[in-house]
Amino acid sequence: MADRVSTLQSAGVYQRSTIRDVAAKADVSVTTASRALNGTGRMSDETRERVRAAASALDYRPNSIARGLVQQRSFTLGLLTNDTYGRFTLPVAAGLSAAMADRGVSVFLSAGEYEPESLKLNLGAMEEKRVDGLVITGKRIDRGLPIELPPLGMPVVYVYASAPEGAVSFVPDDVNAAKNAVDHLIGLGRRKIAHITGPKAFKAANLRAAGWHSAVEGAGLEPFGDAIFSAWTEAHGYDMAHALIEAGERPDAIFCGNDQIARGVIDAFALMGIRVPDDIAIVGFDNWEVFAKATRPPLTSVDMGLPDLGRSAGLALLDMIDGKPVEPGIRQMPCTLVVRQSCGVKSD
């Protein structure tokens, strides 16, 4: 049988070489070729090498569809997200997809709103593709899927989304992240630290407020007023900054629940002639660089390490797929504070 040369281009059709071509060229059985290529079985180094050379000469690419059929694994994962906007999903997806690529696993993206209809469509597609597992991610840690997951017969992990009882999930450690950010301000000598954050209905807002509270009390200080629950927007940061200043006594620092609020606060202060950080230090949350780097001065902010969240979730999912025991529950992953100038750190 003539080799099917992989670069052959007849009638626009590209014929890939198969393991049979490799076996024929190396003059071994298909069985041996398979084992040589996969590093399984025992055989002489010479044989293994001969097979590998043949594969390489033919530019052989194993067909993972065929492999998947017999091994009952597709080496694919599904990623479901409702964060069309991409603020959270793309970093998670990038970390996940990079970690998976190293292990020969590819990730199907299913972006869109979490509407029951489209969700079912996408889940159905992933079931038909026989994905080995599912990563479900969102844009807030207290909202999950709006539908009950049908019994899927595959492992699922949640990232930055609420998960049902007994599931494996990964979220940032909001409380400690907030605590560390506020500790940092305290370490820089700030004593009157206010907190402006998103809506009370968001769990993340409450956790960050708790971290703020705990840092302040841990240092033997009084919280500067109550946490101000508002909305996650610049406009609200702007308005709340005005309200805070008009209320009378000034804080010497504000820990903001996200970068957009921090941005609004800084803009308001600029127009009021309040200097950041000299008069009031500001720290944000998200480390969303288009915002954090664009404020004047650049914003110190908490980085949730979303790529790592995606990576960790993917690795846990792979373990589950391999049948290894994985502890259920919520994993709170550590965040890091990215220090820029808005917090008043001395530059060297």
Next chain:
Amino acid sequence: MADRVSTLQSAGVYQRSTIRDVAAKADVSVTTASRALNGTGRMSDETRERVRAAASALDYRPNSIARGLVQQRSFTLGLLTNDTYGRFTLPVAAGLSAAMADRGVSVFLSAGEYEPESLKLNLGAMEEKRVDGLVITGKRIDRGLPIELPPLGMPVVYVYASAPEGAVSFVPDDVNAAKNAVDHLIGLGRRKIAHITGPKAFKAANLRAAGWHSAVEGAGLEPFGDAIFSAWTEAHGYDMAHALIEAGERPDAIFCGNDQIARGVIDAFALMGIRVPDDIAIVGFDNWEVFAKATRPPLTSVDMGLPDLGRSAGLALLDMIDGKPVEPGIRQMPCTLVVRQSCGVKSD
């Protein structure tokens, strides 16, 4: 043979039903079951219905891996992007993935920098998965892949990236989008329209400048100075706004090459006491809502319709996969102007 019930959960293993189970339950051959389910072949309505009922009772999901093996199609696409940041990619991916989901096609996401190493890794994975086609996207229309694509034997389309000669590619129609935006300003009575945009090295910046020029000249006006090439950042918008005002005569409108520049300009004007739009109208480009909605006043901006770009690219790719003739070349897709308040339109 007993049906393998799809909800059976033995030793943690979930046994899906196969077409054999469906055939057995409907008391037909596997051949007939296949045809009934796919709507091919001719058979009595009664038979087809009986097969469908059996499939539904067993919660049968066709295994697209098995189907792919015989049909030599995987019903998957690969999406390659270097826009880790996600500004352009996620909208494109969402449009692509939604349009594909309706057709039973799933999309592999490969996000990361365009580093030759990781690119080869990802391409290799997609070849092994036997994707039916590839969508290559980026974050600027004049940069493509840093590696020569090996002969892949599969169709490729480019979106928001530069494409090799003879390829099929989709980009926004920057020239006309800019022209329309400036025409809008002219229609509102503005006569001295300046242009601040990104670096001269970016093709998009030159195209938008050309559109600005053409609109101004088309209306029999003089361009207000040369196009100001700068950088795509707020900081540069801010600085250029200062430079423009200090230079002497004021424009009555500025068309900005992106929303971040527009944001910087508006912020600078706010601090200078220049009123937008009363004194100077501003229009941006990208319609990136976190920016466009956060400026005071909200920003009128060009929307490139990225989801539609992804959608169109996917449909073209599907045609190519089906062997239909697809004209090579660059398709410039129309953009729309989203009117808010910064351009000075009268509110009703």
Next chain:
DNA sequence: CTGAAAGCGCTTACAG
């Protein structure tokens, strides 16, 4: 150390 054969779950000529 190596190979012939069965089989993963489908589709599709081919035959009736």
Next chain:
DNA sequence: CTGAAAGCGCTTACAG
């Protein structure tokens, strides 16, 4: 209108 059989490209008991 319906079915038996071959085959997509692999892996893996089983046998030697």
